[in-house]
Amino acid sequence: MATVPLASATSLYGINAFEGIRGYKNYADNKIYIFRLDDHLDRLRASCAALNIKAEIHREIILDNIRTLTKANDFADDIAIRIVVICDSIGSWSSTEAGSIAIMPVSKRRIDRESCKPLKACISSWERINGKSQPPRVKCGANYLNSRYGLMEAKFNGYDVPIFLNTNGLVAESSGACILAWRNGVLLSTRTTDGRLDSITVNTISQIARSVEIEYSERGLDRMDLYTSDEIMLCGTAVELTPIASIDHISLKGKSGKSFWERMHTKYIEVVTGQNKNFLHWLDKL
Ligand code: PMP
Numbered sequence: 001m002a003t004v005p006l007a008s009a010t011s012l013y014g015i016n017a018f019e020g021i022r023g024y025k026n027y028a029d030n031k032i033y034i035f036r037l038d039d040h041l042d043r044l045r046a047s048c049a050a051l052n053i054k055a056e057i058h059r060e061i062i063l064d065n066i067r068t069l070t071k072a073n074d075f076a077d078d079i080a081i082r083i084v085v086i087c088d089s090i091g092s093w094s095s096t097e098a099g100s101i102a103i104m105p106v107s108k109r110r111i112d113r114e115s116c117k118p119l120k121a122c123i124s125s126w127e128r129i130n131g132k133s134q135p136p137r138v139k140c141g142a143n144y145l146n147s148r149y150g151l152m153e154a155k156f157n158g159y160d161v162p163i164f165l166n167t168n169g170l171v172a173e174s175s176g177a178c179i180l181a182w183r184n185g186v187l188l189s190t191r192t193t194d195g196r197l198d199s200i201t202v203n204t205i206s207q208i209a210r211s212v213e214i215e216y217s218e219r220g221l222d223r224m225d226l227y228t229s230d231e232i233m234l235c236g237t238a239v240e241l242t243p244i245a246s247i248d249h250i251s252l253k254g255k256s257g258k259s260f261w262e263r264m265h266t267k268y269i270e271v272v273t274g275q276n277k278n279f280l281h282w283l284d285k286l
Contacts, residue, residue, distance in 0.1 A: 009087040014142035017047035018084040033283040080108035118245035119160035128164035128172035147175035166195040177236030
């Protein structure tokens with residue numbers, strides 16, 4: 001059992017850097033594959049650098065620990081792994097001590113498309129944090145205060161998730177995921193400069209889309225772009241692709257038959273489980 005002192009910068013001020021990573025079971029070879037470990041570790045290093053937290057992040061040591069912990073816990077199916085760089089000595093928000101690294105795998109199944117319930121979203125009255133004050137591109141605990149305000153408000157008002165706009169009224173992201181729109185035959189994402197995390201899943205989906213000749217574009221999206229889209233999805237490591245049914249009670253146009261979300265999520269699972277041979281370079285077998 002690891003302990004973090006109450007008077008540490010992590011405990012008092014939420015100063016840490018972290019990643020959420022997934023491992024998916026391939027039922028053909030019965031192995032679990034870790035998805036885009038290198039990209040997650042690169043982003044973790046970038047978050048630590050921005051926060052001036054010194055940490056030794058070695059992929060082989062981390063992968064070894066994931067293997068050991070997965071085995072010790074008897075995880076035989078899909079998993080989620082939280083890697084957190086913690087400032088665990090006594091200090092203030094300005095401390096620049098070396099961080100310790102915690103690696104925490106838990107059992108977590110992929111989304112079941114059959115039972116997946118499309119979510120009710122609202123535009124939050126809270127603005128997303130921004131690059132001039134607290135960059136949302138740094139993945140650190142303290143950024144989730146803003147996420148918490150938005151999610152609390154959404155839930156109090158009977159919605160499932162918030163969608164934050166930035167200072168200019170453009171869509172930034174949700175509280176723990178990005179936003180993708182399927183609109184007039186084009187897959188649209190916001191830009192990182194609009195106030196979103198540089199999402200590994202958005203990048204994955206964009207590469208899958210291009211590989212099957214679906215047009216993908218990143219641009220500023222406003223509220224009306226969302227209201228008038230055919231489909232809107234949450235996109236992120238934890239939520240994978242999760243469909244949104246309505247925004248501010250306005251139902252999305254939708255399409256009859258097989259939805260874009262269903263098609264893309266099917267392809268996503270093929271990639272993360274190693275069934276699509278074009279993307280095997282993203283996988284580490286446990
Ligand atoms: N935005 C926020 C605020 C998040 O917490 C996440 C989840 N990490 C994402 C976007 C999606 O990023 P990724 O696809 O890299 O998981």
